Amino acid sequence: MTRSVNHPQDDFTPPTGRTLRDIPALVAAGLVPPDAAPALEEVARQYATAIPPAFAALIERPDDPIGLQVIPDAAELAVAPHEHADPIGDDALSPVPGIVHRYADRALLKPLLVCPLYCRFCFRREHVGPDGGVLDDAALARALDWLRDHPAIREVILTGGDPLMLSPRRLRQIVQALDAMPHVTTIRIHSRVPVADPARITDELADAMQTDRAMWVVMHANHAREFTPAARAALRRIQARAIPILGQSVLLRGVNDSVAALEGLFRAMVEARVKPYYLHQLDPAPGTARFHVPIAEGQRLLAGLRGRVTGLAWPTYTLDIPGGHGKVPLGPDYLEAGEDGPMVRDPAGGRHKLAAESAPNLALGARER
Numbered sequence: 001m002t003r004s005v006n007h008p009q010d011d012f013t014p015p016t017g018r019t020l021r022d023i024p025a026l027v028a029a030g031l032v033p034p035d036a037a038p039a040l041e042e043v044a045r046q047y048a049t050a051i052p053p054a055f056a057a058l059i060e061r062p063d064d065p066i067g068l069q070v071i072p073d074a075a076e077l078a079v080a081p082h083e084h085a086d087p088i089g090d091d092a093l094s095p096v097p098g099i100v101h102r103y104a105d106r107a108l109l110k111p112l113l114v115c116p117l118y119c120r121f122c123f124r125r126e127h128v129g130p131d132g133g134v135l136d137d138a139a140l141a142r143a144l145d146w147l148r149d150h151p152a153i154r155e156v157i158l159t160g161g162d163p164l165m166l167s168p169r170r171l172r173q174i175v176q177a178l179d180a181m182p183h184v185t186t187i188r189i190h191s192r193v194p195v196a197d198p199a200r201i202t203d204e205l206a207d208a209m210q211t212d213r214a215m216w217v218v219m220h221a222n223h224a225r226e227f228t229p230a231a232r233a234a235l236r237r238i239q240a241r242a243i244p245i246l247g248q249s250v251l252l253r254g255v256n257d258s259v260a261a262l263e264g265l266f267r268a269m270v271e272a273r274v275k276p277y278y279l280h281q282l283d284p285a286p287g288t289a290r291f292h293v294p295i296a297e298g299q300r301l302l303a304g305l306r307g308r309v310t311g312l313a314w315p316t317y318t319l320d321i322p323g324g325h326g327k328v329p330l331g332p333d334y335l336e337a338g339e340d341g342p343m344v345r346d347p348a349g350g351r352h353k354l355a356a357e358s359a360p361n362l363a364l365g366a367r368e369r
Contacts, residue, residue: 019116020051021130023072031062031071039074047076047287048118048129052197055117058225065223065255068291070117076287082322085126087283089324098135098143102326106155106186109143111135111174113161116197121252121291123283123320128161134170144177147184155186164193164200172208179211186214190248194219195226198234206237218246218277222255224264232272239273246277249315251298252291259304266305266313276315281330283320295319299332306332307347 023040026032026049032040051059051070059067086092090100090108100108112134113127122128135143147153156178163171178184189209193200194217209215217238221227235245247269249256256262266276279302282292293301302317317330336343342354 018053020056021049023049026051026071029056031056031059031067036074039077040072043072043074043076047072047120047125048115050115050117050130052116054198054228054230055196055226058228063254065261066225068254069119069121069222069252071120073120073290075290076120078289079286080284080289083284083286083288084322085286087123087285087322088320089322090124093324096142096146097139099146101150101153102324104152106157107147107150107153108157108159109147109174110160111140111143111158111163111170112165114165115160115162116165116193116200119192121250121282121285121288123285124161125285125287134166140174144174147178148181151183154183155188156184157188157190159190162191162193163189164191164205168202168204168208171205175209175211175215179213184213186216187211188216188218190218190220192220194234194238195221195228195231198228198230201234201237203237206241206243209238209243210241215243216246217243218248219274220248220250221269222249222252222265223261224268227268227272235272235274245274247274247315248278248280249276250280250282250291251293251301251317252282253293254291257293257297257301259301259308262301263305263309263313266309266315270310270313276313279315279317281317281319284322295330299330303332303347 020026020029020031023032023037023044026040027034027037049072055066055070059071061067062071093100093102095101098110100110102108113124114130114134115128118125118128147156158174166174175187178187209217219235238245249265251257256265262279269276279298281295281298282288298317305314317332318327319330320327334345336345336351338351338353340353341356343351344354345351
């Protein structure tokens with residue numbers, strides 16, 4: 001990605017407070033033992049580290065559900081055979097820098113590759129980081145021109161990196177450019193900022209998201225403890241602009257791999273007026289195997305939530321097929337084949353026979369009579 005060279009201070013706002021950015025800082029904060037530092041320095045040379053103060057304050061111990069998400073681990077140096085630097089095939093689907101076009105009616109716009117924090121399971125971990133840069137004016141203009149030249153694109157998803165790391169001026173510029181494209185009806189912003197660094201969500205930044213188009217924010221959180229009073233206030237500041245918010249999460253070993261943890265997470269979202277949208281199966285990025293939860297186990301966890309939580313708190317459990325082949329829902333499935341016809345399972349596990357479905361010609365005959 002082309003780095004900004006024209007006034008980067010106007011395009012990108014650094015994280016608030018003293019962000020933990022290196023291994024010595026993690027050791028000093030008591031999040032990493034000194035004897036682990038040499039191995040972790042090797043991890044840090046390969047993958048970025050950043051933990052903003054608001055998120056660091058949530059860590060009760062390094063291996064708790066918050067710490068596991070952001071503290072480097074030597075296991076990241078072990079790459080499994082199935083893991084890939086571009087697990088969902090973004091690179092092959094990028095016609096110009098900053099654009100990914102996988103589906104006919106929508107495209108990703110990645111204006112920067114900087115994040116408020118760097119998740120240890122990130123599927124773009126080979127690309128993001130403080131040196132990942134911001135699209136400069138020329139590169140951004142080319143990306144926007146590509147979107148203008150493709151009238152089949154109805155929805156543009158701002159991602160990265162994290163678009164809410166942009167300055168209000170730069171974000172407003174991008175939103176206004178999309179707003180001026182007649183064929184773009186929907187704009188989405190995907191962000192971790194509301195929970196990672198909620199102080200960044202100022203009135204000025206929230207105002208920069210306002211548009212005549214349908215604007216949606218999709219926030220990323222993986223545990224109920226991320227919904228602090230400050231995070232809720234940041235979300236409310238966005239919602240006050242009539243912008244609905246969806247929630248997405250990743251199913252992660254040690255973080256949310258229990259019915260109780262998922263229930264707490266999705267309840268916290270709904271209570272913050274966030275609709276759970278996607279629960280992602282982990283993408284096989286390099287060095288992320290310690291977070292893997294098998295799909296069958298994930299399906300059992302979701303099934304365990306049915307009947308326990310409102311339908312408002314029910315996300316789609318989804319897999320992004322490796323290689324760039326798109327997302328598919330993973331269930332769980334409640335319909336089964338029975339000896340005497342189709343059966344359906346209820347939330348408690350009971351099985352019930354369904355009435356035989358009428359053949360089309362019989363239904364037509366009934367209407368004719």
